[in-house]
Amino acid sequence: MAGQDCLAANEWICGEFVRTRSQELVDASVEHLWITAASVAAGVLLALPLALLARRWRAAATPVLGVTTVLYTIPSLALFSLLVPVFGISASVVVTGLTLYSLTILVRNFLAGLDAVPEDAREAARGMGYGPIRLLWEVELPLAMPAVMAGVRIATVATVSLTTVGSIIGYGGLGNLIKEGMQSFFKAEVLTASVICVVFALVADLLLLGVQRLLTPWARAAKAAG
C-alpha cells in the first residue's frame, strides 16, 4: 500500500513505478540501446573512409572537417524535424541524425590517430613489402587505435544522451519516458529514466575502455615495462 502511495504522492524515487512500468522501461531501454549502437556503428563505418580521404588528399581535409563540424552546430530538434520529410516518422530519422552528429567527433579523432602514426613505422613496413591495405590494417590502424577508441568512446557517450531528443517523434528510447514524465510532472518517471540513461553512458564507456585495452595490449606491456 505504501508503494501505491509514492505514485500518487509523486515522489522522485518510487519502487511501485519501477514495478508497474517494468515492461515500458525495458522496451524503452532496448530501443535506446539499439538506436545508439546503430548510430555509432554507422558513424564509425562512415568516418573511417572520410578520414582516409582527408588524409590521402589534403585538399579534401578542410571541407570534410568543416562539413562534419558544421553538422554538429545544427540543433538536434531542428535536425530531426528536417529529416522527417525525408524518412517519415521512423527510427531512421533519429539514427541518421545521430550518425551525422557522431561524425564530427569520429572523423577528427580518426584523422588525428592516423596522422600520429610515426613515419618511421610506415617506412619500415613499406621496406618489408607491405602494400597499402596491409599497411593500413596491420600498422596504421593499430597504432592509431588509442585516438580512434577515444573518439568512439566520446561519440558513444554523446549519442546515448542525444538519443533522448528522438522523443519528439516517439523514437527516443528512454527520452520518450523522460518527455512524458516532464509533461505530466511525473517525478518518478523522469528520474528513473534519466538514471538508466546515465548508467548506460557509464557502462558503455567502460565496455569500450575494455575493448581498447584488448586492442592495444602493447600499451599495457609498455606501462609495465616502464
Added chain:
Amino acid sequence: MSKALRTATALAAVAVLSAGLAACGGDSLEKSGGGGSSQAGGGKGSLTVGSAGFTESTVLAQLYSQLLTDAGYKTTIKTVDNRELYEPALEKGQIDVVPEYAATLAEFLNAKVNGKDAAPVASSDVDATVTALTELAGPLGLKVLPAGEAVDQNAFAVTKEFAEKNDLKTLSDLGKSKIKVKLAAGEECSIRPFCSPGLKKIYGIDVTSVDAKGVGTVQAKQAVKDGTDQLVLTTTTDATLDQFGLVLLEDDKGLQNADNLLPVVNAKEAGGADVAAALDKLTQVLTTADLAGLNKQVDSERKKPEDVAADYLKSKGLLKG
C-alpha cells in the same frame, strides 16, 4: 602477426556485438507490432494512431486504439511532439487516425492553406467550425469524423462560496453583478481576445488586473481559493477544480472557440465506415467530465493511460470482447 589477428578478432567481436544489438532492437519493434495483432485476432489490416504526447492526447489515442483493435484492426500508437510534425504524417498516411480539437485544427489548416493572415474560420459554434474544418481537410486527403460533446477549451472558474453568495452560474451573471475581480491567468491573458479583453468587452466583467500565475496552475487555483484573486483561467477538462473548491462559470455568450474532440483520419487508409463506426461509439458517449476524470486518473493517481482507457471502455460497455 598475432597482434594483427587479435586486432581483427576484437574488431569482429565489436561488429558482431553491435549487429546483435541492432537485430535485438529490430525484433522488439516487430514484437510490439505483433502484440497488437494477437489482441486483434481479426484481419482487417493495420492502423497507426497518433498521439501528441500530453496526457489527454495519450489517453484518447489509447481509447481509439483499443476500440479499433476491438473492431478487428491491428493498431500501433505513435507519439509525435506537435501538430507541425504529425499533421503532414497524417496526410501521407504514415499515421492514420489522430484525436483532434475542432477549432484548433481548423485554424491550423486555415493558416496552412490560406496563409497566416487568413480570416478565422473557427468560432464558438461547433457545427460551423466542424463544417469549416471538413472543407479545409478534404482536399488534403483528411476525413473529419463527427464531433461529440466532450470539449477541451479555456474556461473560467470561481470558488463555490463566491458563486453561491453572488448567485453566479454564467459569465454573464458575473458581468451583471458588477463585482471587481482579479484574474489569475497567464501573462498573455491581458492581450488575448478570448481572455481579459473578451471578458470586458463581451461580458462587461470588471477585470481590475491579471495576476500572472499561468493557465490552470496549482498556484493560480490556490490564489483564488485563498481569495487573493477571484477568477481563474483554466480548461474544461481540469479535474482538480473540486480539490480547490472551484466551479466553472458557463461561457454563455460563446467567447471560446469550439474545441470539441473529434477523430481525424487519413481518408485513403482509414476513411471506411468501419473505422468511423468504431470511433463514433466513443464520441457519442464521452463527456467533458469523463475526459477530466480520465486525465485525473493519469495525472494525479498515476495510473497507466492504457489501463485507464481500458477501464473506461469496459465500464461504458463499448468493447465487444
